[in-house]
Amino acid sequence: MNRTDDLVVIGAGPYGLSIGAHAAAAGLAVRVLGRPMESWRDHMPGGMFLKSEPWASNLSDPAGRHTLADYCAGRGLVAEHGRPLPISAFSEYGLWFARHAVPEVEERTVTAVAPHGAGFRVTTDEGPPLLARTVALAVGVMPFRHYPRALRALPGEHCSHSSGHRDLGRFRGQDVVVVGGGQAAMETATLLAELGARPRLVARAGRLNWNTPAKPLSRSPLRRMRDPHSGLGTGWRNWVYAELPGAVRRLPAARRERIAATALGPAGAWWLRERFEERVPVLLGHRLLRAVPAGSRTRLALTTAGGEDVVLEAGHVIAATGFVPDLARLDLLDDGLRAGLRRVGTGGTPELTAGFESSHPGLFFAGLLTAPSFGPSMRFVHGAGFAAGRLVGGVRRRLGGRGPLPGSSRARSTGTGRGAGYPTSSVR
Template sequence: MEDLVVIGAGPYGLSIAAHAAGAGLDVRLLGRPMASWRDNMPEGMYLKSEPWSSNLSAPDGRHTLAEYCATLGQVAEHGTPLPIDTFSAYGMWFARHAAPEVEEVTVTEVTPEGDGFRVHTAEGPSLLARTVALAVGVMPFVHQPDALRDLPPGHSSHSSGHRDLSRFAGREVAVLGAGQAALETAALLAEQGARPVLVARRSRLNWNTLPQPLERPALRALREPHSGLGTGWRSWVWSELPWAVHRLPAATRERISATALGPAGAWWLRDRFERRVPVLLGHRLRRAVAVGERTRLGLTTRSGESVVLDVAHVIAATGFAADLARLELLDAGVRAALETVGEGRAPELSAGFESSWPGLFFAGLLTAPSFGPSMRFVHGAGFTAGRLVKGVLRRLGSRGPRPGSTGLARRDRAASPGHHRPGVPPGHPKTYLR
């Protein structure tokens, strides 16, 4: 039985596994490295965050994005946008040099078994784990407007469903949303010969300003400190004090998670977008109907006026919704038993990222209502990895030593034999280790 199985090999999963191995845990890392970054972002996109705030986390502080760029003879500079493909390659490099070996298997279900869990995969025998960390990224939580759900296949898609936008060349495409994904998708469509139009409920678009220099006069730096999530004291709190956010009342945390760091475009994108993309601001999508091979959108303005937009395709750049119900690989009984944050649909977590089901840990988007908006960004991976692994160590300590444990993170091990799927244990305790 493994000490820890990490499910997901994106920035959070890789960082957690690196810290777990550094702590001497027997850890298995399952997933396809940097899958959503490699498969679900269009070619030509850039990293919105600054390179120095986009590091994956190793326990020794090494294997940074700047280190990787140096191996290529490049410099990761403040104020210079970095291609998404470079960041994806950095994640692959981190996986090879700083994390345990990634096992590229598809996890189909996680079920409780005894004091631990059984992890089922599509490719082979299941694994037994004393603890599990779910770092599944954002793809299970894709959000699309209700109005698009009854359209036939091919009429609409989510912005995360495109690696190559060139297939829309010469076609009219409505892009829904007002955040970076919507703005950059629309700009890329225009640059590749499509005829996009941006449709947003907001009455105006927000744009980030040119980043201030890292080296500034002391008074200016004190007034507007840099942080991993931007400049200013509020961004600094969300970025550097997620533990403090965790101590706030649930309703406050929910509100912060939903409203802080709202939709905005990167400063370097503004000129590219405004020169080429028409916009319909203050327009709410009311209905969508397929008319032959085209799609007709019924929109409503703030004044109540009806507008009809006829396009060849609709791309919803409408983000992701933190909803436990969508995490189908987790046993339904466990999902139903988990305590959630206030009225929300995300798990309530301990200071060590442990849920109310002992031994079950979460990372990434689902943890934002517990720790704040930094959990929606790569920058949150370092805080998460360190705290989560400490939580795992506390949980394992509470159960006593595992017989025959080597205390080492091994790279080549056979999967646990057998296959058993018990139901949810009656009266399973809900306890936190704090």
Template sequence: MHDLAVVGAGPYGLSVAAHAAAAGLDLRVFGRPMASWRDHMPPGMFLKSEPWASNLSDPVGAFGLADYAATQGMEVRHGVPLPVGFFASYGLWFAKHAAPPVDERMIASVRPCPGGFRLSTEDGENVLARTVALAIGVMPFIDIPGPLLGLPREQVSHSSHHADLTRFKGRDVTVIGAGQAALETAALLAEQGTSVRVVARSGQLNWNTLPPPLSRPFRETVRQPHTGLGCGWKNWLYAESPGLFRRLPAATRARVFTSALGPAGAWWLRERFEPVVETGLGESVANADPVDGGRVRLELVSTAGRVRVVETDHVIAATGFTPGLERLGVLDSGLRATLATVRPSSAPEASPVFESSHPGLFLAGLLSAPSFGPSMRFVYGAAYTAERLVAGVRRRLGARGGAGGGAVGGPVGGSLGTVRQRQASGADRSPEPTTAGKSRLS
């Protein structure tokens, strides 16, 4: 029986795996590395985050984004957006050098068993582990507005369903939403010759401003400090103090999770978007019906009660992700029924070390955001999560009489040995960033 099974191989899963391997845990990691970034974002998208706020986490900081860029003969700079594809390649490099080998099979189910958990892979193998870390990303939690749910997949999709937008060349597409995913998807569509409009409930679009320089006068720094989620003291609380956030009343945490860092477009996108994309603001979809020719008839209602009708070939809902137990199909239904939640949401509650109310089941990424705050919606939260989650796993293994300190199961290659040598000597330690920018979802 393994000490730990990590389910998911995105930024959070790989970061947890790197810390767990360095701690000497016997672990298995499952999932296609960086799948959301490789399979669910079209070419031409850029990171919304600053490069130094987009690092995966290893114990000594030896495998940051800047380190990968250096291997490619590049330099990452503040205020210069990076392609999503470059970030995905960085994640694959991190997986190769900082984490144990990843089993790319998907986990079909996780259920309790004596002494821990039984995980079933998609091809039927059973794997036993004393503890499990769920780092399953955002894809199980996509949101599509109710009026669109009855439409066939040919007529409606979520923005995360598209690794290629060229199928919409020469067609008419309506994008629902006002955040970065909606605005960037619409801009990419328009730039390839698609007739596109954006429909959003908000009365105006919000745009982030150009980030100030990292080096600023002391007075400006104190007034608006850089943080992992943008400038400002409120963002500092979210980015740098997830543990304090967790101490807030559950209802407050649930409210802040749904309202903080609301929809906004990146500063560098605005000049591309505004000249080419039609916008319908202050409107929501009241009804959607298929019509002849494979098109969709949308009934849009404004905040003032006015109704207008739009016909379109396809609707893309860029309407975000909401974590909830009802969407955690990978977990045994009996186990799900026992988990405490962050009321009034249905998201599972997490302890200070990211452990759910079921002993040995740990949560990472978006699943933990209602407990720890908005930073867990972004790559920036991976470092805070990985260090504390692995400490929690070791504590739980100790309580169970597990190994918690033996050799890592299976070969991990020379890189992890190098990491351990650096950790012991303190050599080649990457400096900790003193400021950070808003990170994209992970």
């Protein structure tokens, strides 16, 4: 009989790895499936920097022994407030965390998740299906890449998403239009210019927003009270989003949806501004109407706020237009299972309990899909600690509510996982 695990975590980015660390420490029989730090390693161009502060970018283990600062200190790297850290260093930190805080990650691609008895059957691209009592989907952002409607029919040689490039050097000497007005658009355009391409940024907004330089951590008590630091920036509103996701969840659904869609909107990092403005021409207040191939190039039809028509041609178009969470894009979920999930308000994301459990018992979610439930911190690495601890608590409550499934590892053993564990009965 196949082994049945307590928890299968699908995804090995910051959220999946953090959940794996908490689950193992709790003594659960857990498997983590996916390529560790895949989005960071494979879908971000070389030369990018982490936008969040290093102290707000930790993956989470219950004992807090595997922080980004700990990793950097042992390697001669600087992880300090107000100093951007290369994405490559953060990716390596994630791999280090996976080796030291998480059971061995299995680099298998999950192709299907379906109900199976009182649990789930998880099908992968190799080997027999896995059986699990509970499943946590921590699939990151890649399934939710968003393209403006006008670009969706373009073939791949004419248009790509900003997350589709590990090396932007292929565009050296080319005209490239970057569509978008946030950090991904501005940093992509800057890197293109620095690599010898000729980028131009096109944005619907009438102005670009820039974050201000980081305020010192050491400030007077009055200043800290008026404008507190948080993992999502300074200010009381950001502090609430960062530190009280559970409180955000208790708001009405319509308000949560609005917060998830509008809070912490597109803005460039302060340390990028000079590099960007020196090199990248910008068309602001321009809406994209149509895009068609013109031989080997792409022709874009735009309109200004005043109704003026503008036509551009480029060798390639990069859509730096973010990610839109929607259950409909999770093809790996069984159709009936997905269709039966309760949604937040009128949107396409799952309504979740305080323990990140969906309306289908035993199916949990983490990361971007949970932002309309718990707020904007779930769009950032900073939210991984809150999500991992609460989600594993939810898993343990679910497992405690019924006996072991036939053949489950819990029916055969009560041993704990790797790491400094705590009794499996201690959390309710």
